[in-house]
Amino acid sequence: MLVRFWGTRGSLPVARPALAVQGKIARALVAASGRKFNDELEAHAWARNNLPFHTYGSYGGASSCVEIEGADGAFIVCDMGSGLREFGLDAARRCADGHPRVYHFFMSHLHWDHIMGFPFFGPAFDPGAEIVVHAGHPDAEQALRRQQEEISFPVPFDWLRARFTFITHQPGETFQAAGLTVSMIGQHHSHESYGYRFERDGRAVIYSTDSEHKLDNMESEKAFEHFFRDADLVICDTMYSLGDTVSLKQDWGHSSNVVAIDLCHAARAKRLALFHHEPTYSDRDIQHMHAESIRYEELVRADRPPLEVICAYDGLEVRV
Amino acid sequence: MDLRWQVSVESGRVVGVPAGRVDETTWEAFTGHLTAAVKEAAANGAPLVVDLSGLDYMSSRGLRALTIARREAGETVAITLAAPNARMREILAISRYDKLFKIADSVESDI
Ligand SMILES: [Zn+2]
Ligand SMILES: [Zn+2]
Numbered sequence: 001m002l003v004r005f006w007g008t009r010g011s012l013p014v015a016r017p018a019l020a021v022q023g024k025i026a027r028a029l030v031a032a033s034g035r036k037f038n039d040e041l042e043a044h045a046w047a048r049n050n051l052p053f054h055t056y057g058s059y060g061g062a063s064s065c066v067e068i069e070g071a072d073g074a075f076i077v078c079d080m081g082s083g084l085r086e087f088g089l090d091a092a093r094r095c096a097d098g099h100p101r102v103y104h105f106f107m108s109h110l111h112w113d114h115i116m117g118f119p120f121f122g123p124a125f126d127p128g129a130e131i132v133v134h135a136g137h138p139d140a141e142q143a144l145r146r147q148q149e150e151i152s153f154p155v156p157f158d159w160l161r162a163r164f165t166f167i168t169h170q171p172g173e174t175f176q177a178a179g180l181t182v183s184m185i186g187q188h189h190s191h192e193s194y195g196y197r198f199e200r201d202g203r204a205v206i207y208s209t210d211s212e213h214k215l216d217n218m219e220s221e222k223a224f225e226h227f228f229r230d231a232d233l234v235i236c237d238t239m240y241s242l243g244d245t246v247s248l249k250q251d252w253g254h255s256s257n258v259v260a261i262d263l264c265h266a267a268r269a270k271r272l273a274l275f276h277h278e279p280t281y282s283d284r285d286i287q288h289m290h291a292e293s294i295r296y297e298e299l300v301r302a303d304r305p306p307l308e309v310i311c312a313y314d315g316l317e318v319r320v
Numbered sequence: 321m322d323l324r325w326q327v328s329v330e331s332g333r334v335v336g337v338p339a340g341r342v343d344e345t346t347w348e349a350f351t352g353h354l355t356a357a358v359k360e361a362a363a364n365g366a367p368l369v370v371d372l373s374g375l376d377y378m379s380s381r382g383l384r385a386l387t388i389a390r391r392e393a394g395e396t397v398a399i400t401l402a403a404p405n406a407r408m409r410e411i412l413a414i415s416r417y418d419k420l421f422k423i424a425d426s427v428e429s430d431i
Contacts, residue, residue, distance in 0.1 A: 215384045218347065225344070242380055243416030246387045258380045258415050265379075266344045292414045299407050299414075300379045302341065 001320045002069040007062030007083020008312040010239045010276035014061035027055045054283035060314025063113040072179025074102035078207045084117025104178040107135040108209050109193035110143035119153050129162035136194035141166045185227045187211035189253040206234040209276045212253045228267035232320045236260035238274040257293040271308040325353040334361040339374030342382030354389040361397040371427045373403035402427045
């Protein structure tokens, strides 16, 4: 399987203002001062190896949208955040090259940051496209229709030309979709959310976002340890610090890097992708949080196998 | 991995001393000891000091157990974390628990 991140930001998409870009350029110029580059290629090569990701790159700012490739040929997409627009453009390119026009969506939940890309999803207008929406919520269709009502958007849902199917699944149920074995777990979040486990050929990818692991219900984490068991990649909501989730941001429905690492350790998962980044965080803040997460994993690893902690960014591809 | 726990009343304070690790296998025992220590401190009208010096590390379960203990303690029992080793200090900083709890360099320095 290949996992491709189209949107990794939580709650609200963000775009860095000019000041942030200027800061990156100034830092890069200082770091490179005295050097001579014959062309942009040389400059890229040097920058890639010598500048921190927050200076040479960016985590991006699109909201939740993650693609999984490599099952029966259909597109597989988790959530319809603002990253879905870019995915739709790319999918149209791939369809022009012969890719089947079948899309399977898996919805964590229906909050705005997870559906806002849908009105801008080009393939929904393709009469040859088949779109299957898998959700734990019976009101998934209503959420997409309501978002396209005239008060919010000029194009009503009924003008879309693709063939739509909405399927509601029960937590605990295991089902086949698009050539994958899929199971679902209920998560603590406003109006509920659901995590997914995708399996194929002995490999497992978990998508678990907008999931609060509450203080007064730590017993329930055994269920998550089991759900994450031996996973090759766990994509986890790590929006806040642990301290925030038990104080000011308690009951906001999100989790922390520290809890995600502990769950992955107990589950013997191999790799964790930090995800659903806080919109007020700069690229530097996110990279700092990533470094702290790697350090925490070392501090509490003890005799467990190492867990690789990566930080998702818009455009990241992870082969599983 | 086991967790040991000792508790004593000294200089008008209840001092709890966990030793070993607090993780997903030991947090329930840790929570039980903490709750009992909070009750004892409340009965004595004394503050509670958790002496972390014998602790190898504590993961999020243990940290969250501390928050539960503090909620149980309410206004009546002040809780201080004392003498964290270097590893615990880093964990407290990364989790931002150093912003939520009073942390003393040693058990004595908190008197
Ligand atoms: Zn969200
Ligand atoms: Zn949400």
